[in-house]
Amino acid sequence: MSEPARTRKPDISAGLDQVEKFATILLPRDAEEPILAPGPRYAIYEWLTEIRARPDLESVGLKPRSTALLYGPPGTGKTTLAHHLAARLGLPLVTVQADRMTSKYMNESANNIGQLFDAIDKIKNGCVLFLDEFDSLGSKRSSSEHGTDKDRNLTLTTLLTRVEGFEGILLAATNRKEDLDTAMWRRFGMQISVDLPGxxxxxxxxxxxxxxxxxxxxxxxxxxxxxxxxxxxxxxxxxxxxxxxxxxxxxxxxxxxxxxxxxxxxxxxxxxxxxxxxxxxxxxxxxxxxxxxxxxxxxxxxxxxxxxxxx
Ligand SMILES: Nc1ncnc2c1ncn2[C@@H]1O[C@H](COP(=O)(O)OP(=O)(O)OP(=O)(O)O)[C@@H](O)[C@H]1O
Ligand SMILES: [Mg+2]
Incomplete structure (x- = not known):
């Protein structure tokens, strides 16, 4: 008799509860593979290969890229793709609806970002962090330094620092790429277009x-x-x-x-x-x-x- 297939269960209790304030956890077994054009399909394949080849890359002084920005019209499969990528790595997807991070109180959105990234760092068995509707957090910097503009700029600066220093796997998605801050855009190791299907x-x-x-x-x-x-x-x-x-x-x-x-x-x-x-x-x-x-x-x-x- 053949052995029953072993399913890998991520240990949800090991730190994931701390992120539930901001996020929904999607498990690998519920993922579905999106049907993509060759461009984004190959970009994801290349990234997965890179992540799995960490020791070989490190031996030549390189690290796998850890962040990617998915952009494209609504309903083209960005969320589905993030979930699929996490599943391919055997990891849960921690999906953060960016509007759950924003607050009308001074400094609160920046604090939330700090709390989220700290909690993600503590997750023992790893996860993929997915920042959905990213434009609502990473929108263009304002030239004004007063009130809500100042607060938005602080949120952006905090986000820039945390994304840049992030060691795990992070994906963000937007269908309003024109609203994103240019410095924020550049912080991602990859920008992948998920466009309407051919x-x-x-x-x-x-x-x-x-x-x-x-x-x-x-x-x-x-x-x-x-x-x-x-x-x-x-x-x-x-x-x-x-x-x-x-x-x-x-x-x-x-x-x-x-x-x-x-x-x-x-x-x-x-x-x-x-x-x-x-x-x-x-x-x-x-x-x-x-x-x-x-x-x-x-x-x-x-x-x-x-x-x-x-x-
Ligand atoms: N490329 C695809 N291949 C197969 N199914 C898809 C694809 N894209 C989307 N779908 C289906 O359409 C639904 C919505 O997809 P999804 O939420 O991933 O889109 P999205 O790009 O994240 O949209 P939004 O920009 O509105 O967040 C899902 O049920 C998914 O199964
Ligand atoms: Mg989506």
Whole structure:
């Protein structure tokens, strides 16, 4: 009999409780791999290799880089990527919502930053620190030295010092890169763009989130073309909506035999934010009807996997 697989459990009690005031802890087992363009995918692969090669790097007087800034539009997978990277290192992700660190009281935000980094340093078995919505902490320095401006500048200076001296693994994410302070930007060992997906990535994202329903390659290509400009989060929401419509149709007594009407209902309730460019399927739905009709409908459902694995 083979041995049961050993799961590595991070020791949550060893210091993590101190950071719970500011942070949410995400465990490796809950991580999901984002589908990324070759650029960011390779950057993460290279970084993981570098982190694991610490002794070899140290032997030539180098250290692995320990900080990276992820920037890109909303819903492109920055948080998912940070969680995935931590999971690849077998570490929990300590996710700090930056607005939980800020305070209207003088010096309090800077104190919170100090407390957070001190608590992170004490975590015995390591973790990956993730500063989400980073622009709300690391926004541009003000030229004024009065009141709230002075306090914001102090917060920024504290953050610059702590990020620069940080020895663990730290990721920060923003979808407002233009608001970030330039000195703060430079403090990161890497700046990685996590942009909207190209057609190959959209194809893979649509395929992943349509499972267990299966669409032929041509149909996925068509959908990938019609959704150019959509974020992965929007594609996921759309495909999950599609599956929901199929499964619930009998209960809702809502016919789903017309593919165009199913998609019309989906795009009406899965709407990209009005400030972002609207993909074709949303902008000119009626012009997409002929392409939608080429999709074999309803989709086939993949046979359920046998428990225990087929021999
Ligand atoms: N590249 C991707 N591949 C697969 N799924 C993705 C990808 N990006 C996002 N998703 C899905 O979309 C949802 C939102 O993703 P996530 O929170 O990681 O985006 P984000 O870039 O952090 O957004 P925000 O800037 O709003 O914080 C998640 O459920 C995730 O599964
Ligand atoms: Mg996020």
């Amino acid at each position: 057609s190959e990535e959209r194809y893979a994202i649509l395929k992943r989130y349509s499972l267990p329903f299966e669409f032929p390659d041509d149909a996925l290509d068509t959908l990938a073309d019609l959704t150019a400009g959509a974020s992965p989060a929007l594609l996921r929401q759309m495909m999950e909506g599609l599956k929901r419509s199929i499964v619930l149709a009998p209960r809702l007594k809502k016919p789903i035999d017309d593919v165009v009407e199913v998609f019309r209902g989906l795009v009406a309730t899965t709407v990209p934010h009005p400030d972002v460019p609207q993909p074709h399927l949303w902008k000119k739905f009626d012009a997409c009807a002929a392409d939608l009709r080429t999709i074999p409908w309803p989709p086939e459902r993949a046979p359920a996997e046998k428990k225990g694995g087929a021999k």
